[in-house]
Amino acid sequence: MKRCILLILLLPLLMAAREGTTDYIRINQLGYLPGGVKTAVWGSLGGSVISRFELVDSASNKVVYKASAGRAFGAYGPFRQSFRLDFSKFNKPGAYFLRAGNARSPVFRIGAHVYDGAADFCLRYLRQQRCGFNPFLKDSCHTFDGYTLYGPMPDSTRINAIGGWHDASDYLQYSTTSANTAWHLLAAYRDFPAVFTDRHNASGLPGSNNIPDVLDEARWGLDWLMRMHPRSDWLFNQIADDRDHRGMRLPALDSFYGRGFERPVYFCSGQPQVQGVKYKKMNKSTGVASTAGKFASAFALGHSLLKKDDPAYAAALLERAGSAYRLGLQKPGVQQTASVLSPYIYAEDNWTDDMELAAAQLYGVTHKPALLQAGMAYAEQEPVTPWLGADTASHYQWYPFINIGHFELGKVAAAQQKTQLAGYYKSGIEKVWAKAKQNAFYRGVPFIWCSNNLTTAFAIQCYWYQQLSGDNTYAALAQANVDWLFGCNPWGTSMVYGLPAWGDTPADPHSAFTHLKNYPIDGGLVDGPVYGTIYGSLIGIRLAEPDEYAAFQSGLVVYHDDYGDYSTNEPTMDGTASLIYLMALKENEGKAKK
Template sequence: MMKRTLLFILFLPLLIAAQKETPEAYIRINQLGYLPSGVKAAVWGSFSSNTISSFQLIDSASGKAVFTAPAGKAFGSYGPFTQSYRLDFTTFSKPGTYYLQAGGATSPVFRIGNDVYKGAADFCLRYLRQQRCGFNPFLKDSCHTFDGYTLYGPMPDSTRIDAFGGWHDASDYLQYSTTSANTVYHLLAAYRDFPRVFTDDHDANGLPEKNNTADVLDEARWGLDWLLRMHPQDDWLFNQIADDRDHRGMRIPALDSFYGRGFERPVYFCSGQPQVQGVKYKKMNRSTGVASTAGKFSSAFALGYSVLEKKDPAYANKLRTKAGTAYTLGVRKPGVQQTASVLSPYIYAEDNWTDDMELAAARMFTITKDKHYLAEGMKYAEEETITPWLGADTASHYQWYPFINIGHYEMAAQAAGADKQKLLGYYRAGIEKVWRKAKNNAFYRGVPFIWCSNNLTAAFAIQCYWYQTLSGKNDYAALAQANVDWLFGCNPWGTAMVYGLPQHGDTPVDPHSAFTHLKQYPIDGGLVDGPVYGTIYNSLIGIRLAEPDEYAAFQSSLVVYHDDYGDYSTNEPTMDGTASLIYLLALKENEGIKTSLPKNRSVK
């Protein structure tokens, strides 16, 4: 698929100005646009060592300069660029359509307006609906209806259980409780915090029909229903369905028959003990307990109870009960439950669990008002004050998951005095670790380029915004916005990282997905994994680019990104990363709504 030809046809009218760019210099922008009252910045990057002294903002209709400012500090080399500058036009707030010019380069056209994020969160829900397992509303067909048979449990291996439903994890069809529970939590929290953002255009099955329920809640409930099946008894908890035997080849989801029991797939029990990690590698994973999974179940169930209590009391009460039993399992069996693999050494190698139990304790306090949960939550918080990847350069795949400590936010929202200040201090210290790296480059990039770097980017931006919400301080507003901008084109490649968003932008068109590769189905709203260090890319098994690299000029020894289905490391979408982005986009859309309202009105 020749991306540049397609993009030329799609958005030639918007990018006429961009044709004036020279091969030596480029201006990277947030293609979605900028909020009038928000931070507004772009990055000028050059393949030469030339410097610039100023830049101009040009009205696209009149061609006249409406804002001129100094280019500021020269940041020097970054990635493919020999010289770079950060072009800050935050003080300009007039809505309209513009482009930037500096040092022989012209940016694509973009908008400034309160509605630039309008509908973006709902758009990304399309990807989650397409990822549904069981009944799939995009295909209007069912899949994986025979799941599944148990492994590693207290029951005899191959015991049949009902594990129907949920979401496929990424472009493969594995299903993980940890990523699913985290997805559910972000969807529920997005609705709780920004209800006005979401619309009702689909029913509970994901089909296009209103049902008096916001689509984001329909999607969250689809995930909750599956989590309930994965916690069928008080002392039973399951961690995943299927394993890497799934990776035998791209296919549309159907009846997988390569697990040795007809069309059933294995369902791995949370045993709290090591499980297989690549048979030929003679390895076992490093599982030590079940709290990492149990805590995620408990917090998702508890938040589900809070959000759905009035809408569906009977269902909500079931969630409340399950929140308690999952929390008890986590207390009884502290430690991590890592995932299993059979053919390869790649797993979700989660190494932390106290953050999950902290979040669960915070949510249990919310629904019970029992203060002992707050006390337990603070103890868990002190076990992991800063999410370990913050400020680091490397980490194993999903080693510190979820990618920020949500528990700190939920605890601080209910705590007071010294406890609240302590939790805010943890958040600030983590942000500072990233800022110390980010402030040295024009992109304000301090997130490491490990696998799923885009997921980390969205999560870190949320931590910055949560710190601002709780503290009332906007010290990191520019850093937070830089991470949002990165996801939508203000990066060395000049591409957004979400399929189809914005509609007329430079976005992925050839992701690592069977839907697009085999059937040319759009995977609207899917956030791809994102750039990785060149050293990671060069060490991975089975990567082969299928077509010439349209971003070849922007690759570097530091970091690479390919819009090519053959690169599963940078261009595969994930459901949990997309869910985190949905929360972030809802936050940004809500920010635009708040600032557009008359001064005597307010919105949550």
């Protein structure tokens, strides 16, 4: 019903084609920067072809630009034929639509401001994900966290692990995703401070506190990470487990662990831990560096940004950055997550990228040459993030989805090393480009679980490569990944709840907030499309309502805006944080080109 109401309200803007057509034009619903790459995709379910397209001023209904449709890209997903419509040469601000054959696109904008406010908008989702005091609900939750497991202390030892963010639509909390989230928020402010505003206080409630909201949010995460690394030889990996998934409820009603409202807190033991009791499996943990490195990098960057205004807190962050890094040195390897009911975990398999970033951030603070040397040594062990160019991977197998350390080292390394690191990025981009150039959407990112997170990370990698190298070869590829997230995809929908406000965006995500209370989850980036084979193999998925995108599903890839599909339509905290960085980057690009 919600989707039906939304479409009725938006019908004047979203009129994409004549009734009964099988041809569609997919666009970036946010719009296009005047000096940027501007491309849409025309697709035909019936296999028709076009030779030209027109750009039409929506106010005057006059054609303002015509061009060849270019080469046919052939079949992709549900479309039997497809073309890329490139109108990058046209740069006049205004509101327009595209027309080709029997298809007409929704109205979109060209202008320097099309990304303005997007990063701040997505911060709404992070505030809503807060654990402890939740400013959206104006209530507290999980205030009894928690009791320890797998640690050197007796099991069920009580520690204070209150705070942080809920990981996704469930209420689990992972140190790895939280540290990655905190890092992206801090880096977004460091790199693009002008795009962020101050409309909330430290508790997340409305009201200015003379601190940009993005820093308030990052500090909320840092505070929790400090509790998860409470002393130099203690490091914790997660709170709660998949017993959480036994039912939807609001966070204050979480009592699924047999100890009232207490939840388990899993220690970073560096040893295998449970992975689904009935499956008689243990995860493949080999060390703690994958978690420790992420802690160290978030703490070190937090120190850099907060030392002027809060030197005592910044000093504590630096101390914990050092102790976390030392734990990574002492116990190299990966600390995977634990599960009890199901076999699904965050099966991280790499760790040298995390230690590379930690070394880079600590070098930025201490300027010790040994840290720069260590960072370069780690970089050489994983020059290309392994999912790049691959067709599949386990859930969160290569995490984070971008080797951040290459960029951070590249900014401080000697010229030869900088060229080397940029070359690593280029090698990964080329692996994706080899697949992407074969289809009209320039899609080379695999449709594995959390494909939107990979898409966001890959777009950032393309931009970081350009900054390190000065080479703009992959500008169209980078923009295609941004466009994909906001509607230039087979379904014609944005993958971000409520963004843009006038667009086709998720309305029925896999979220207790929306499903039980009809609360909006503004700014949340949903997991994204998955291969049809993955969707068909997952446990417990059942659509609750008829599929409004049924005509655009295919054996290749599916996406459902339905709370019953946790594989494609569940928002995630860390993916949204990466998107905040990307949106800040794009808003800054618009400001730079005004």
